[in-house]
Amino acid sequence: MSSHALSLILFSALMHALWNLLVKRSGDKTVFIWWMFVASGGMLNLMLPLLPGPFPPPSPRVLLLGAAGGGCFVLYHLFNGRAYRDGDLSLTYPLAQTSMVYVPLWGVLLLGEKLSLAGGLGILLVLVGAYSVQLRQFSPGEVLRPFRNLGDPSVQAALAAGFIYSVGAVIDKTGVSTYPPFYFTYVLVMCMWLFMTVNLLRPRYRGRVLREWRRSRHLVLLSGPVMMGSFLTFRYGLNLAPVSYAVPARQVSLLIGVIIGVFFLGEACGRIRFSAAALILGGVFLMRMG
Secondary structure, eight states, X not given: OOHHHHHHHHHHHHHHHHHHHHHHHXXXXXXXXXXXXXXXXXXXXXXXXXXXSOOOOOOHHHHHHHXXXXXXXXXHHHHHHHHHHHSOHHHHHHHHTTHHHHHHHHHHHHHOOOOOHHHHHHXXXXXXXXXXXXXXXXXXXXXXGGGGGTTSHHHHHHHHHHHHHHHHHHXXXXXXXXXXXXXXXXXXXXXXXXXXXXXXXXXXXXXXXXXXXXHHHHHHHHHHHHHHHHHHHHHHHHHHSOHHHHHHHTTHHHHHHHHHHHHTSOOOOOHHHHHHHXXXXXXXXXXXXX
């Protein structure tokens, strides 16, 4: 993976960690994420007249990729939210990271990517670090505990989230390889916003949209450039790097999240979280070398 691609993905990881922090500080999480897409989508629209050329007409294939990718990422958020709401975080969080088992597999089988030994070892280290970051202790029983509850709906939702994200990542890579990254990001964001809007039209959300705006409008306005920065830089990096490396490398956002939690939110950083963060950092270094 080139230095340019890695720098874009690392910046995206920073922005990703920051917008997740904004979500944590919001009230109604589902509605707030919709507002974030309104803000970031609005900024993308404002940028269109400033671009040097006209908007290239998207082909039906590009629109299909944008809609499929957007659908996957919206479902990922919904399944993740259900898993975290109804289940123990130490049980569900590791399982949501299983996307990194599938992504290299899809990259090799479907996209013809090749992994070096160092790169493959780096992916493995990132996977172990991402899986371990919410474990309560390092022991065989604790490591296998999430898989002993496969009948639990929250566990099933976490596993579904990991699988769906991996499918979305492959669609994402295909999209930015087919269509300019900025414009594919635009199509993807608009599709995600549309799907989330349809969800918010349900009666249970009546009155909640304006209520969350009044409560969190400053966070919403801040979220626009943060989310736009995360989305754009990741897809430009994804265009330059194999998806097998790009998705695991973005897990640096977990390391950034640990740093933010310790230094800005006063959270404790136990040996497990510190060790997991070190594994992720070591894995990204190996992927860069590979």
